[in-house]
Amino acid sequence: MSPDTPVARDATVEEPLPLMQAAYLPGRAYDEMIASAGVVRPHYEVLQDRIASLGAEELGERQRTLERSFLLQGITFTVYGAESATERIIPTDLFPRIIPADEWATIETGLTQRLTALNAFLGDIYGEQKILMDGVVPRDLVLGAASYRREMQHLYVPHNAYANVCGSDLIRGEDGAFVVLEDNLRVPSGVSYMLANRDAARRTFPGVFFQAGVRPVERYPDLLLATLKAMASEWRSDPQVVVLTPGVYNSAYYEHAYLARLMGVPLVEGRDLVLHDNHVFMRTTSGLRRVDVIYRRVDDDFIDPLTFRRDSSLGAAGLFNAYRAGNVMICNAPGTGVADDKAVYAYVPDIIRYYLGEEPILPNVETFLCREPSQLSHVLANLDSLVVKAVGASGGYGMLVGPHASAEERATFAEALKANPDNYIAQPTIQLSTAPCLVDGRIEPRHVDLRPFILSGDKVVVTPGALTRVALRRGSLVVNSSQGGGSKDTWVLAEETRA
């Protein structure tokens, strides 16, 4: 393959690619690349030039190289059939999604503000519960949430950092402004795809990458390790950190192994851990070794069969007691899910104002709580234009996209809503922004979201990059990988692009 040298901007390249004219027609959603009437946004110009000079065949070849490299690296998930198991790669698009420096600055301060407030909220509700007494957030909404862990009450958490790793989902509305769609404070995943996509994009468009001036994401693993170590720094000078995985059959196993490898710490399963005298040990070839910090990639419910689900074999019996005794740190802390509950979400702007006395930098999506009778009737009357979500569910399950649903589906959902209104929220259907993707040899707009990763230990750090998830079906607004979504690299530019 010829090296991807920066293209001189000569006359032939100035012409837009015929392929683009024929196929790339953004709809009414905000498009990341094209402003209006076919004008390319300044920060996309370098990439657009390169795409134009390559042509469909060469782009297809690069896409195949990219997919082969993912397969070879084992960046796959397993699809289990009747007799055999096949491995598939997560669909990955070769065009990066580019975010200009000023927009990123807003995202960065906004996310830092948001996670700081959410950690303060968690510290409060598992402590004095002032925010409930002041009536800012309804008491039953918090204490009645399935993700609320009474066992966490009055436990000391260093730096008040309950959620050490947060992956918030941002989207752009039709006006182009970023809003927060949801927060993921439990065990957010996808960061390995951010890093793998970056690795691939550097090889696919080296010249463009260099010219654009992209901020690096490669420090994520060492920043994560520093965050985890900071959680035990008060009582251990060099804490032993491990990554706890459910095992090789988990769909995110690649990520668990990847992070363990890049942090240089052991990847353990529940069966490797032994509890003795309220301390956690791992079974090594030279006997049992003390474990100080567990970056667990196992849900709350499964970490300790003695405290939570009795049928779980993924965690270690007695782990929570060792945590309560202060002999081990579990990251993220159990019970963080209550702060990313879809009903609590509606109160996050109030939570920010309450603890920080600031206005939220990144707004929420307008949200209707079906538990309020007046809002429920509004939701029922407008089902055909709203997205309805179950508060406990995630991953794109238990959700109704009103405009795309049949009358029958809407009727079924309406019954469920009336039967159990507490369990649902509704939001207007937002046309997520679109970005160019290579689909069957053509460049077409596809809806995307943005998942940046925020670390919080002794300080809050936002990695200048993100996972951009792509809804690969034309017109689809669902980006979850379990629902046919893919991903692409996200370039955060270091400097303002001059138009």
Added chain:
Amino acid sequence: MMLARVADSLYWIGRYIERAEHVSRLSAVMLNATLDRTQGAVQTGRIGLAALGEPDSGRANQTYLAAHDLALDRTDSGSVVVSLARARENARQVRDQITTETWERLNLLYLRIIGPEAERAFDDDPAGFLQEIIADLHLFKGAADTTLSHGEGWRFLLLGVHIERAQLIARLLEVCFSDGKTPAVTEPIALMSVLRMACALEPYLRVYTADINSRFILEFLLFDEDFPRSVRFCTARIQELLGHLGGELGVRRSDALRLAGRLDARLKYADVGEVEATGASALLTAVAAECASIHEAIYATFVAYPLELGLPA
């Protein structure tokens, strides 16, 4: 210090890799022999099948079918495809412990043999297909050797390789010279095939010149100190590796090391003339049995030790 489960997986990667290579090589040699219409060729086929525990129906086309199944039958637990799938599954479980270079070699090999192209490639040129697998396995071993740290994990990987290899070579020699069921191999063409099955023809010739007889073959494949596929070479490595591991991990007395030392001494000080006079049977049986005991002892010492013994002081 590494997780006991990880050490166990690395050990098994070594065993499965070695098994896949051996089965590929035996099949390739058998397939080549089918092209000749000599008594030696027929014997070669028999040796190969017997060493791999396959039934021998005596038909000529049996070799091709047997080689096919040994390579690609996913229901046969001894086949190359199953060994590679298991090696790769173990590697996936310890993905954080092995280098990307090592992992990608193994993953590539696995993807090739599990993929839809494998059947056709085998039909086109079965011996070539098997030779390529062997070459790819050498690439894997080379990548492991040049990119992994030669520490604890590396030693567990090599332990698996050498224990498996000692057993496989002992089994091959047993079939050729001492199992009592089939007449001992004397036919020169067949004897050459035996050397090929152990990847030993060229190194043998350099030591003994082209004088190929069963006494020298036994001597070479049992006792040679420098040839990497002789039993003695393997037992010396096993003892050495266990000695290092015991020292690093603070295991003062391990059964595994004692057994390995005893087996190595037995081979080191064996009398070749006596082995030839009384038959190699007793020695070969002992090698197989001792290797099995060493395997058990490694597991008991490093992986499944009683918890109360493992607590830090």
